Amino acid sequence: GDASTLGAKSRNGRMLREKKDRRKIGVADSRKVVPKNEKRWRKLFAKVGWRSSQELKDLMAAGVPKEHRPYVWKHFLRIDKFKSFYPSGYFKSLKELIRKMKGDLNTLHEINKDIQRTMPEYFATEEKKTKLKNVL
Incomplete structure (x- = not known):
């Protein structure tokens, strides 16, 4: 980016982008997620093969809604594989x-x-x- 899109320097000397510029490049503000993606998340979970889709990556870049975070974390931590390997309880x-x-x-x-x-x-x-x- 040019000098107009860059913010203040961090302590370690890296340049930080302003909040509005971060949204332009697809980096989510982790404190809030736009609810307009809610329908896209629901459609994604209904699809077969969603776990490795580009759509998942795109939606994650925009932020994961709070109600879906446990489900998404379980996926990335591969909890289902652990559960199948270890006995119940x-x-x-x-x-x-x-x-x-x-x-x-x-x-x-x-x-x-x-x-x-x-x-x-x-x-x-x-x-x-x-x-x-x-x-x-």
């Missing part, structure tokens, strides 16, 4: 495992603190501390 069980592990980590932290305080002269060596930790 897998991610729920992972969340439960992590919750339990956090509790276990808190317990281990408390045990490590107690080992330092419990008869420090007797459990002075790492070998004895390890044995006590294994018992607890």
